[in-house]
Amino acid sequence: MQRHVDNTQAGDGTEAEQDEAPLLAQQPSFRTGVCSARCGLALVLHISLFVAYALRVSLSIAIVAMTNSSHPHGWSGSAPHSSYPAFAQDGVIFPAQYTLWAKWAPPLERSRLMNIADAGCTFGTFFALLVAGIICQTLGWPFVSYIFGGVGCVWCLCWFLLVYEDPAHHPWISAREQEYIVSLLAHQGRSHGHALPLVAMAKSLPLWAITIACFCTDWLFYMLLTSMPTFMSNVLHFDLRENGLLSSLPYVGNGLGHILAGLLADFLLARQVLGTAAVRKLFSALGMLLPAIFLVAVPYIGCNSTVVVVLLTLALTIISMTGAGININHIDIAPRYAGFLLGITNTFGIVAGIIAPTAVGLLVSQDLQTGWRNAFFVSAALNLFGLIFYIAFGSGTIQDWAREDTAVQ
Numbered sequence: 001m002q003r004h005v006d007n008t009q010a011g012d013g014t015e016a017e018q019d020e021a022p023l024l025a026q027q028p029s030f031r032t033g034v035c036s037a038r039c040g041l042a043l044v045l046h047i048s049l050f051v052a053y054a055l056r057v058s059l060s061i062a063i064v065a066m067t068n069s070s071h072p073h074g075w076s077g078s079a080p081h082s083s084y085p086a087f088a089q090d091g092v093i094f095p096a097q098y099t100l101w102a103k104w105a106p107p108l109e110r111s112r113l114m115n116i117a118d119a120g121c122t123f124g125t126f127f128a129l130l131v132a133g134i135i136c137q138t139l140g141w142p143f144v145s146y147i148f149g150g151v152g153c154v155w156c157l158c159w160f161l162l163v164y165e166d167p168a169h170h171p172w173i174s175a176r177e178q179e180y181i182v183s184l185l186a187h188q189g190r191s192h193g194h195a196l197p198l199v200a201m202a203k204s205l206p207l208w209a210i211t212i213a214c215f216c217t218d219w220l221f222y223m224l225l226t227s228m229p230t231f232m233s234n235v236l237h238f239d240l241r242e243n244g245l246l247s248s249l250p251y252v253g254n255g256l257g258h259i260l261a262g263l264l265a266d267f268l269l270a271r272q273v274l275g276t277a278a279v280r281k282l283f284s285a286l287g288m289l290l291p292a293i294f295l296v297a298v299p300y301i302g303c304n305s306t307v308v309v310v311l312l313t314l315a316l317t318i319i320s321m322t323g324a325g326i327n328i329n330h331i332d333i334a335p336r337y338a339g340f341l342l343g344i345t346n347t348f349g350i351v352a353g354i355i356a357p358t359a360v361g362l363l364v365s366q367d368l369q370t371g372w373r374n375a376f377f378v379s380a381a382l383n384l385f386g387l388i389f390y391i392a393f394g395s396g397t398i399q400d401w402a403r404e405d406t407a408v409q
Contacts, residue, residue: 095340216289
């Protein structure tokens with residue numbers, strides 16, 4: 001049975017006070033050095049996500065080259081339009097990553113460590129878009145599988161040698177850093193094992209706030225990711241064979257945005273400028289509201305294709321700021337269940353990623369100009385709704401059902 005009323009109820013001042021207070025007012029000091037074990041883990045995870053996403057994108061490119069009978073080496077330079085095969089990959093990678101970070105990332109370093117790791121996704125995508133097409137043209141599509149698959153196998157061996165479950169099992173971590181991490185995460189409790197407070201989770205408004213916000217954000221993200229090359233070609237009449245780099249630029253901006261957002265979020269928390277909930281909501285607002293505004297503006301720009309491309313690129317870049325908001329809020333509210341909760345919210349995001357391109361196709365098939373305008377408006381409206389819900393019910397403190405001393409329902 002839960003001992004306290006849900007933190008999100010009106011009139012409960014405890015959570016508000018905790019959110020506005022510094023995360024750990026009397027925490028030990030240990031600067032994050034580039035040689036620290038936790039920074040090493042961020043680098044290893046960054047490379048792992050880089051390799052994983054480069055592998056998946058290069059496979060999509062190789063399939064296109066393999067099945068293109070009229071142009072056997074005709075890589076158009078645009079992003080692969082289908083992201084469905086990658087969803088199974090996302091479903092196992094990110095929950096595992098969050099489970100690791102729940103045991104490795106101190107509260108005031110979560111944003112930058114996790115966002116540095118996540119930036120590997122977009123950098124790996126950008127790298128594959130540039131390199132895989134060249135490999136298909138020069139060596140042939142089979143070499144894409146040989147090269148990227150071989151790198152993936154080699155890095156898998158490195159993963160098993162370099163990554164450890166927690167600081168206590170790491171053989172090379174310094175005693176000072178180990179004590180620093182363990183002391184800051186002691187309040188989280190141990191791993192949950194097989195017991196899950198499913199009923200309490202289903203009633204948790206902060207968890208629903210993250211879930212709905214993730215669904216709405218991923219709708220906009222996957223809509224742009226899969227449909228932007230088509231929009232640029234059919235509406236703006238860009239020749240993507242000559243401007244392949246144009247459709248790849250958002251990936252660079254998204255990756256850099258992840259890193260900068262993580263650094264800024266931890267800076268605000270460390271300087272006690274804002275509490276945890278305020279920081280998460282601020283970065284979620286920036287990452288959801290600004291792209292929505294850009295999308296609404298696109299239909300009114302007219303034929304100024306340069307401005308439209310800039311707005312769409314900015315939308316995909318700024319949406320990365322949610323990496324310091326809703327994307328890591330799971331660990332704030334329930335570190336013991338972070339991997340499981342990420343699996344839940346990621347499932348909703350995957351559903352959005354499947355529905356969004358389909359909805360765009362239906363809208364555009366009826367009327368090109370009106371269809372694209374309605375597609376942008378729907379995505380913007382969903383993002384606004386998700387943001388309002390998250391601001392109203394989001395939290396930055398560990399929920400009662402996620403504490404170790406709370407009985408499992």
